[in-house]
Amino acid sequence: MNNYPTKVYLNGTIIDAESAKISVFDRGFLFGDGIYEVMVQINGHFFYEQAHLDRLAYCLKEIDIVFDLSTIQQEIKRLLEVAKLLSEDCLLYMQVTRGTAPRTHSYPTNTPPTFMMYAVPKVLPEINMINAAVVTSPDYRWTKCDIKMTSLLGNVMANEFAMNQQCFETVFERDGIVTEASHCNVFFVKDQVVYTHPANQFILNGITRQIVLELCIKLNIEAVEKGIQFSEITEMDEAFLTGTSTQIASIQQIDKHFYYQGNAIGSITRKLQQAYLELK
Numbered sequence: 001m002n003n004y005p006t007k008v009y010l011n012g013t014i015i016d017a018e019s020a021k022i023s024v025f026d027r028g029f030l031f032g033d034g035i036y037e038v039m040v041q042i043n044g045h046f047f048y049e050q051a052h053l054d055r056l057a058y059c060l061k062e063i064d065i066v067f068d069l070s071t072i073q074q075e076i077k078r079l080l081e082v083a084k085l086l087s088e089d090c091l092l093y094m095q096v097t098r099g100t101a102p103r104t105h106s107y108p109t110n111t112p113p114t115f116m117m118y119a120v121p122k123v124l125p126e127i128n129m130i131n132a133a134v135v136t137s138p139d140y141r142w143t144k145c146d147i148k149m150t151s152l153l154g155n156v157m158a159n160e161f162a163m164n165q166q167c168f169e170t171v172f173e174r175d176g177i178v179t180e181a182s183h184c185n186v187f188f189v190k191d192q193v194v195y196t197h198p199a200n201q202f203i204l205n206g207i208t209r210q211i212v213l214e215l216c217i218k219l220n221i222e223a224v225e226k227g228i229q230f231s232e233i234t235e236m237d238e239a240f241l242t243g244t245s246t247q248i249a250s251i252q253q254i255d256k257h258f259y260y261q262g263n264a265i266g267s268i269t270r271k272l273q274q275a276y277l278e279l280k
C-alpha cells in the first residue's frame with residue numbers, strides 16, 4: 001500500500017486504508033454521484049479552512065445531499081490524530097456521495113450519504129517554481145463546473161491529454177472564451193491588468209483563485225473577472241495557474257506560444273507568488 005494514506009475515515013470510523021471498503025452499489029461508484037473537497041494543512045492550520053468548508057456545504061446543497069457538517073472540524077482532528085498528522089503539513093481529501101442503494105437514476109430516499117476522508121503528508125514548496133507548459137482543448141465538460149463533483153472524467157481526460165504531451169495542464173476553451181484548466185484556475189495578465197474567468201457555472205470558483213483576487217486588491221493590481229478570448233492568449237504578457245496544491249504556478253508556454261524564455265517569470269505573477277507565500 002505504498003503511496004496510499006495509512007488511515008481512512010469512513011462513515012465515522014477510522015480504519016486502516018486497506019480495510020476501507022464501500023459497496024459496489026455506492027452511488028459515487030455507479031454514477032459519480034458525489035462531491036469532494038481538498039485542503040492543505042500548513043504550519044498546524046488548514047489554509048483557508050472555512051472557505052473550503054463553505055464550498056463543501058455549497059456543493060452538498062447544489063446536489064441536494066443532506067449531510068451535517070457541524071462536527072466536521074472535530075472529526076478531521078480525530079482523523080489527523082490517528083493518522084499521526086495532527087501538526088504535520090498534509091493534504092486532506094473529503095468526499096460525500098449519495099450513499100448506497102439499488103441502482104436507479106432518481107435519488108433514493110432515506111439513504112445515508114457515504115462520507116470518506118483521508119490525509120496524506122504533503123509539504124508544499126514556499127513558492128511553486130515550475131514554469132509550466134500547458135496545452136489547450138475545447139471544454140467538453142458539462143455546464144455545472146461550479147460543483148466540485150467526483151464525476152471528473154472530463155477533467156481526467158483533459159489532464160491525460162496534457163500528460164501525453166509532457167505538459168502540466170490542459171487549459172479549456174468554451175465558445176471562444178478561456179474558462180479554466182483540468183485541476184486549476186487560469187489567470188492572464190495584459191498591460192498590468194489581471195484577468196480570470198468570472199465565477200459562474202463554467203468554472204470551479206477556486207479558493208486559491210479567490211485569494212489571488214483578494215491579493216490583487218491588497219497589492220493595488222487591477223483585476224477583472226472576465227474570460228479572455230481564446231484567440232488572444234498569445235497576446236497576453238503573463239499567464240499563471242492557481243490551485244490548492246499548485247498554489248500559483250507560472251505558465252511559460254501555451255501550445256506553441258512562449259510567454260517567457262528560460263526561467264523568466266512575469267513581474268505580476270512573481271508579486272502574487274510572494275504575497276501568497278506571506279499568507280501562509
Ligand code: PDD
Nearest residue numbers: 038182183184185204206207208243244
Ligand atoms: N482541484 N478548477 C478545477 C477544475 C479544480 O479541480 C481545482 C482544484 C481548481 C482550483 O481550486 P482550489 O484553488 O480551490 O484548489 C480549479 C483540486 C485541488 C483537485 O481536484 O484535487
